[in-house]
Amino acid sequence: MDGTSQLSADGADLGYRALVVDDEKPLAEVVASYLEREHFEVTVTHSGVDALTVARQVDPDVVVLDLGLPGIDGVEVCRQLRTFSDAYVVMLTARDTEVDTIVGLSVGADDYVTKPFSPRELVARIRAMLRRPRTVGSPAPPNVGAAGGEVPPRMFGPLSIDVASRQVFLDSEPIPLTRTEFDILAALSSRPGVVWSRRQLIDAVWGEPWVGNDHLVDVHVGHVRRKLGDNPAEPRFVLTVRGVGYRMGDGQS
Incomplete structure (x- = not known):
């Protein structure tokens, strides 16, 4: 399911792109629908191979990624994704264990949510992440001190x-x-x-x-x-x- 760009209440095009990757199609559709209500452009895929292909095409701002995908699992998808994308990654896992958490975050995921979860909570987390700068090492407004000069490292x-x-x-x-x-x-x-x-x-x-x-x-x-x-x-x-x-x-x- 591909979403289209929508407008916020004040008419501004928000322009955020989300990629939802889960082999549980009903769950993926629910997550996508909640994101679309928040004016995200949403693309859904159900396999790791497709996720990597689509991520290169649409350049998402955030990826909701199931850990337990068949074939290429979510960990490997995230590892490969990090070689070409700076999108925020939220891992979905069916097991709230320390091992799952460490493995998922060690390859560059930003957050994780354990199934079953509230789609509203997931969207709130994504919104919070998107308020942060997107790219590490990208140009940013300089830190300005009280005297007006740039703050040193x-x-x-x-x-x-x-x-x-x-x-x-x-x-x-x-x-x-x-x-x-x-x-x-x-x-x-x-x-x-x-x-x-x-x-x-x-x-x-x-x-x-x-x-x-x-x-x-x-x-x-x-x-x-x-x-x-x-x-x-x-x-x-x-x-x-x-x-x-x-x-x-x-x-x-």
Whole structure:
């Protein structure tokens, strides 16, 4: 089912494109109908092979992707999708297990929803994600300080975080973070030394409408640490505050 561009209540063309991928055709149609009510252009496919082909054609802003697809499963689809697309990816899984979560998010998914789920909740999560910048490393308005000049990159020892360009460097080498990983690091580094609870990070990165397991934050923080070469037992950059959450370290060993 292909949707067409629709207008918002004030007549503005919203222009968001969504790709729904699920071999359960009735469920895919329900999700598509809810997105179309929110003025998304929607395309539905039922296999991983078709999903990758269509994603190249329509360049979606968001992909709702079932984990348990036959043939090429959702994990492999997401892995391949990340080689050419920066679309937000929401994984649909029939099992709310830690392994499913880690595997799905490790290949670049931004969020996950466990079946059965509320289509309204799914759309709310997608709306929250779309309020965030879409492309890591793309041009963005510069950070402007009180004196009107651009704010320099945030430095934590050998780690440089350039919020304006959404780029991260460690020892002058670029670190390829996903959009969500960068947003978590940007939030933590915006207030160095301040402890962020998981709920505060969720509100800052995913948006207040998001509801779900706070474990999502731990998984993404784990990916950030791995890419930064941060030892979880003795981290330099992202520190755990037991029973509370996380804070930014100074980068010193």
